[in-house]
Amino acid sequence: xxxxxxxxxxxxxxxxxxxxxxxxxxxxxxxxxxxxxxxxxxxxxxxxxxxxxxxxxxxxxxxxxxxxxxxxxxxxxxxxxxxxxxxxxxxxxxxxxxxxxxxxxxxxxxxxxxxxxxxxxxxxxxxxxxxxxxxxxxxxxxxxxxxxxxxxxxxxxxxxxxxxxxxxxxxxxxxxxxxxxxxxxxxxxxxxxxxxxxxxxxxxxxxxxxxxxxxxxxxxxxxxxxxxxxxxxxxxxxxxxxxxxxxxxxxxxxxxxxxxxxxxxxxxxxxxxxxxxxxxxxxxxxxxxxxxxxxxxxxxxxxxxxxxxxxxxxxxxxxxxxxxxxxxxxxxxxxxxxxxxxxxxxxxxxxxxxxxxxxxxxxxxxxxxxxxxxxxxxxxxxxxxxxxxxxxxxxxxxxxxxxxxxxxxxxxxxxxxxxxxxxxxxxxxxxxxxxxxxxxxxxxxxxxxxxxxxxxxxxxxxxxxxxxxxxxxxxxxxxxxxxxxxxxxxxxxxxxxxxxxxxxxxxxxxxxxxxxxxxxxxxxxxxxxxxxxxxxxxxxxxxxxxxxxxxxxxxxxxxxxxxxxxxxxxxxxxxxxxxxxxxxxxxxxxxxxxxxxxxxx
Amino acid sequence: xxxxxxxxxxxxxxxxxxxxxxxxxxxxxxxxxxxxxxxxxxxxxxxxxxxxxxxxxxxxxxxxxxxxxxxxxxxxxxxxxxxxxxxxxxxxxxxxxxxxxxxxxxxxxxxxxxxxxxxxxxxxxxxxxxxxxxxxxxxxxxxxxxxxxxxxxxxxxxxxxxxxxxxxxxxxxxxxxxxxxxxxxxxxxxxxxxxxxxxxxxxxxxxxxxxxxxxxxxxxxxxxxxxxxxxxxxxxxxxxxxxxxx
Numbered sequence: 001x002x003x004x005x006x007x008x009x010x011x012x013x014x015x016x017x018x019x020x021x022x023x024x025x026x027x028x029x030x031x032x033x034x035x036x037x038x039x040x041x042x043x044x045x046x047x048x049x050x051x052x053x054x055x056x057x058x059x060x061x062x063x064x065x066x067x068x069x070x071x072x073x074x075x076x077x078x079x080x081x082x083x084x085x086x087x088x089x090x091x092x093x094x095x096x097x098x099x100x101x102x103x104x105x106x107x108x109x110x111x112x113x114x115x116x117x118x119x120x121x122x123x124x125x126x127x128x129x130x131x132x133x134x135x136x137x138x139x140x141x142x143x144x145x146x147x148x149x150x151x152x153x154x155x156x157x158x159x160x161x162x163x164x165x166x167x168x169x170x171x172x173x174x175x176x177x178x179x180x181x182x183x184x185x186x187x188x189x190x191x192x193x194x195x196x197x198x199x200x201x202x203x204x205x206x207x208x209x210x211x212x213x214x215x216x217x218x219x220x221x222x223x224x225x226x227x228x229x230x231x232x233x234x235x236x237x238x239x240x241x242x243x244x245x246x247x248x249x250x251x252x253x254x255x256x257x258x259x260x261x262x263x264x265x266x267x268x269x270x271x272x273x274x275x276x277x278x279x280x281x282x283x284x285x286x287x288x289x290x291x292x293x294x295x296x297x298x299x300x301x302x303x304x305x306x307x308x309x310x311x312x313x314x315x316x317x318x319x320x321x322x323x324x325x326x327x328x329x330x331x332x333x334x335x336x337x338x339x340x341x342x343x344x345x346x347x348x349x350x351x352x353x354x355x356x357x358x359x360x361x362x363x364x365x366x367x368x369x370x371x372x373x374x375x376x377x378x379x380x381x382x383x384x385x386x387x388x389x390x391x392x393x394x395x396x397x398x399x400x401x402x403x404x405x406x407x408x409x410x411x412x413x414x415x416x417x418x419x420x421x422x423x424x425x426x427x428x429x430x431x432x433x434x435x436x437x438x439x440x441x442x443x444x445x446x447x448x449x450x451x452x453x454x455x456x457x458x459x460x461x462x463x464x465x466x467x468x469x470x471x472x473x474x475x476x477x478x479x480x481x482x483x484x485x486x487x488x489x490x491x492x493x494x495x496x497x498x499x500x501x502x503x504x505x506x507x508x509x510x511x512x513x514x515x516x517x518x519x520x521x522x523x524x525x526x527x528x529x530x531x532x533x534x535x536x537x538x539x540x541x542x543x544x545x546x547x548x549x550x551x552x553x554x555x556x557x558x559x560x561x562x563x564x565x566x567x568x569x570x571x572x573x574x575x576x577x578x579x580x581x582x583x584x585x586x587x588x589x590x591x592x593x594x595x596x597x598x599x600x601x
Numbered sequence: 602x603x604x605x606x607x608x609x610x611x612x613x614x615x616x617x618x619x620x621x622x623x624x625x626x627x628x629x630x631x632x633x634x635x636x637x638x639x640x641x642x643x644x645x646x647x648x649x650x651x652x653x654x655x656x657x658x659x660x661x662x663x664x665x666x667x668x669x670x671x672x673x674x675x676x677x678x679x680x681x682x683x684x685x686x687x688x689x690x691x692x693x694x695x696x697x698x699x700x701x702x703x704x705x706x707x708x709x710x711x712x713x714x715x716x717x718x719x720x721x722x723x724x725x726x727x728x729x730x731x732x733x734x735x736x737x738x739x740x741x742x743x744x745x746x747x748x749x750x751x752x753x754x755x756x757x758x759x760x761x762x763x764x765x766x767x768x769x770x771x772x773x774x775x776x777x778x779x780x781x782x783x784x785x786x787x788x789x790x791x792x793x794x795x796x797x798x799x800x801x802x803x804x805x806x807x808x809x810x811x812x813x814x815x816x817x818x819x820x821x822x823x824x825x826x827x828x829x830x831x832x833x834x835x836x837x838x839x840x841x842x843x844x845x846x847x
Contacts, residue, residue: 051662052716054760055670069741106739113741116730116793118749118756125743151756157669158756165729200709229665262641265667346667349686352642470654514658518622519710522657 002202002517003461010454010461012447015195015206020046022432023193023209025180025236027053029156029418030400030425031215032163032172034379037429039170043436048175048196048207050231050524053164057217057229058421061156062342063270064130064148065422066415067105071122072129072146073137078102079591081147083139085416088299089370089409090551090561091596092249092569094585097405100377101416101423103590108422109149117162119151130339131273132414134299134601144297146273148415153268153342159418175207179524180235182453183212183243183396186445191243191395193445195453199524202517204457206450210440211432213397214240214373214381215425219535223366224481227259227266236402238531240373241538241574242456245383245393248404248569248582249371250535251543251553254412255486257303259365261323263350266367267343267360269414272296274339276328278307279359280315286324291601298601301411301552304364308486311363318361325359332356364486369535370412370552371542372404374571374582379403379428384571384582395442397428406569406584410551459508460526466511469526476503476529480536484543489556493544500533500540507533534574542570545579563596613637613693615652617659618701620708628708630699631656637689645677645692646684649700649712661712668826671761675712676701681763681824703766705775718775719762725779726787726805731798748794755789755834757827758782764821764831770814777810781821781831784812788834791841803838803845812838 003010022038024031027049038045047053068078082102086093113119113127120128127149135145151158167174180196184206191212197204219234220226237247257278258267272278277296280286290306291298298306307324316322328336333356337344340355347355374382379397382390399405400421407420483496507529514522548562549555568581586593613635620628633652637643646663653659661684662672668686675684677692678699692698706714734742765771765780779787787806790796806812812835821831 051664051670051672052720052760055662055664055672057665057670059670059759060665060667071741110738110741114730114732114738116790116795118752118793119741121744121746121749123746125745127741152753154669154757157759161756168724169727169729229670231664342669349668349688470657516621516623516658519660519713520658521660 003197003204004202004515004517009458010204012450015204015450015454017206017208019208020044021209021436022211022213023048023207024213024215025194026056026215026217026400026402027051027174027176028056028215028217028400029058029160029163029421031213032167033422033425034213034215034399034429035172036163036167036170037426038432039167039172041433043433046173046175046207048178048180048194050177050179050199050235052176053174054160056160057232058160059157060229061159061418062153062266062268063132063273064150064155064415065109065159065418066132066135066148066413067109067419068102068147069106069109069127069129069149071126076137076145076147078105080137080139080145082591083594084134084136085407085413086594087140087599088134088411088413090411090599091409091567092406092550092584093409094406095588095593096585097377097407099588099590101407101419104423105419108426112159112162112422115162115166117151117158119149130270131297133269133272133297133303134294134413135297144294148270148273150270153270153340156418179527180239181457181527183239184445184450184453185243186443186449188443189393190442191393192442195457200519202520210395210442211397211435212395213379213399213428214402215399216402218369218401219532220366222477222480222532222536222539224477225259225264226366227256227264228366233528233531234535235528235531236398237372238534240381240398241534244573244575245381246374246571246573247371247538248374248406248571249409249542250369250538250572251546251570252370252410252551253366253539254300254368254370254552255304255364256367257300257307257364258326258362260346260350261318261361261363264365265346265350266365267326267346267362268340269300271326271328271340271343274335275331276326279325279327280310281317281321282315286310286315294601299411299413301554302601304486305554307364323361323363326362327359328355329357329359368412368417369401370404370408370410372402373398374569375403375405377405377424377427378431379405379424380431384580388580397432399424399428410553456527456530460510460512460523461515463511466509467506469510469529472503472506472510473529473532476500476532476536479503480539484539487554487556488543490544493540497540497544500537504533504537538572538574541577542572542579546570567596611637613648613689614697615648616697616699617652617712619659619711621710642688642690644685645675645687645689645698645700646673648689648698649684660710669759671759674703674761674763674766676703681767683761683763683826686826703762705766705772706762716762719765719780719782722779722783723760723786726783727802728786728790730790730793730796731801732795733797734795742795744794751792752789754829755785755792757829758785759827761826763824763826767820767824769818769820770816774810774814778814779811781815781835784815784838785829785831785834788838791838803841806838807842812842
């Protein structure tokens with residue numbers, strides 16, 4: 001039964017059902033780490049991915065995966081990594097989660113290596129580690145650390161392909177090029193699967209499951225200029241919000257310092273880790289003024305703000321003085337071409353320069369959502385009870401960039417996202433495995449529950465007239481870029497919230513002109529817009545609510561960090577459009593909690 | 602700098618292969634006039650997206666738009682390549698750009714081909730590390746810098762399919778000849794010092810078709826958007842197979 005232009009409404013009675021033990025929505029790093037765990041445990045699992053898994057955005061990660069494996073430095077300590085990460089988060093990262101990630105990380109790295117990941121090597125035959133931003137030895141007292149494990153500058157590619165290969169070996173069931181539309185909930189607020197359709201045939205299904213993992217990645221496409229792939233439309237985040245679940249810290253968007261000017265594609269922080277640095281139009285290495293100790297390897301929020309300040313004060317490069325230069329040529333062609341071959345390729349392709357000879361024009365670009373669907377360390381999605389305490393949602397998990405287990409807080413350190421994917425993709429898998437061992441029963445959804453989850457798909461399928469979704473998307477991206485960028489003010493944001501709200505109205509009335517069933521990419525894009533709108537509105541309202549400057553959230557009207565009022569997570573619900581606060585975890589199990597200090601680099 | 606050539610283009614004559622399996626029409630080429638902004642050297646994918654704004658029913662795959670995910674392998678003015686990293690200044694001839702699906706695979710719709718045969722061949726070579734080296738989960742399997750260097754030029758494959766679908770031997774025997782992409786992958790594991798299944802891998806490849814249908818035409822090398830050399834990897838496998846047979 002394929003969807004077609006005849007305007008037939010889908011309903012629970014006619015919708016075919018496929019049943020699984022576990023469903024993972026998303027075939028990137030965290031999804032395939034979770035699926036690998038489940039395939040090994042013999043559970044009947046399906047990975048639902050809107051693209052063939054190796055097309056997922058994990059493939060674009062360049063510089064590496066940060067972890068204290070004691071290769072570059074035999075005395076390295078996961079607690080130093082933890083300290084850096086807590087400080088990097090501007091103290092709203094959950095310390096139980098950060099502890100778990102930094103401590104469990106090495107085992108996950110070695111597991112990947114044992115699977116075949118082609119890490120670069122040291123002269124001793126160990127995994128190569130490079131310097132990255134915000135990394136220190138001895139709790140910030142021992143100077144720059146080298147802690148980021150790398151496969152040249154193609155670490156994400158190597159990692160994603162290795163995970164795909166391991167899943168092929170394990171016999172994982174891929175529903176490749178399937179689009180998940182909405183979560184199905186039963187009357188007990190438990191998640192029992194998703195509505196999805198096979199893109200090639202246009203056939204919709206209810207994919208029933210006792211454990212649904214949202215591993216749908218980021219949503220950088222809410223902005224006009226982004227490093228993110230075209231597929232990064234926040235699908236899982238949109239699904240969670242529409243199902244009535246909250247998102248956390250959505251105001252926290254990382255702008256990566258070195259996006260190629262005019263395109264948005266990244267060149268890795270590893271460029272600076274290998275000795276590259278930023279210069280303004282006078283050729284001055286300006287980061288020495290902003291971060292005297294760490295200079296170009298200060299954390300990303302600090303570097304991005306410094307770059308914009310240079311540009312705003314008239315020291316930008318180029319005819320429009322709208323970017324700065326990343327200088328690598330002093331490293332010599334040997335280092336540049338061998339350690340940074342991917343960067344060389346991208347730079348030649350998109351900036352028309354060979355970085356071994358000329359500097360690369362760069363400008364900060366939207367890169368990563370620190371916020372997302374709140375979870376505990378097992379990937380279980382959390383909502384709130386009326387009294388503000390945490391409530392675990394049965395049947396629903398989230399991992400990777402879509403999730404907010406909050407290891408990144410207000411600002412993510414470079415190399416920590418791949419580690420997050422691996423560690424928490426696995427921990428979600430492990431928890432599902434254990435849950436099945438101890439027995440799990442979820443009530444069946446009623447036909448009304450299923451019909452409710454079909455509402456958006458039906459609305460788009462029967463639309464006869466209305467808004468052009470491509471135009472709505474463009475307007476949304478422009479609005480977010482203008483009003484919720486690196487520097488924020490109440491005036492801009494209030495205006496932005498109004499515009500996003502108008503665009504939401506329009507998105508309720510979009511017109512899908514082409515109703516054909518087979519490989520209808522217009523239908524996919526129309527449904528993606530609904531997710532972008534959810535993420536954008538959550539970002540906009542949360543950003544205006546957080547009345548302080550912390551991490552990536554920098555307000556000209558509230559320039560100081562306000563620990564008295566905002567050493568908290570923000571929690572946002574789409575139904576009420578209200579923001580509440582949630583306590584940050586300061587209870588790691590094996591170390592003393594790190595208390596907030598003034599954050600300088 | 603390629604921008605000078607691009608500046609000469611104003612209204613591009615674009616021609617796109619169209620096919621809808623549910624309609625009775627045969628496949629045809631649909632023509633578009635696309636206005637190109639003068640200051641930028643757009644990529645082929647940018648032009649496809651501009652065309653899709655005019656006609657949203659055009660279907661093609663895309664994801665990273667920076668040449669690493671391998672979604673948008675296309676036949677561009679007669680040559681296979683990735684839409685997102687092929688600049689107009691390289692691709693356009695006499696102000697004309699003709700875009701067709703990758704050749705040799707069944708077309709699902711418009712520019713989207715069925716990759717199943719391609720992926721099946723990939724899976725046949727056991728594209729994962731097989732090792733009996735003692736694995737302690739608390740450490741990495743050692744590998745020297747020199748051993749690791751042998752994987753350069755092999756592990757970077759993005760599975761876009763440009764090579765295999767440019768290969769006459771693959772067109773002829775897509776079920777029996779593994780094709781350059783799968784064979785590059787086979788050699789990536791044979792060449793990995795950590796892998797101990799070389800004998801098993803070679804045994805699987807020694808029939809008359811899997812490897813030996815490669816006649817060194819080198820179309821794969823000429824089209825690979827990552828600059829890889831599958832013919833060389835296939836040559837290495839052939840050498841090992843011959844040596845083994847002696």
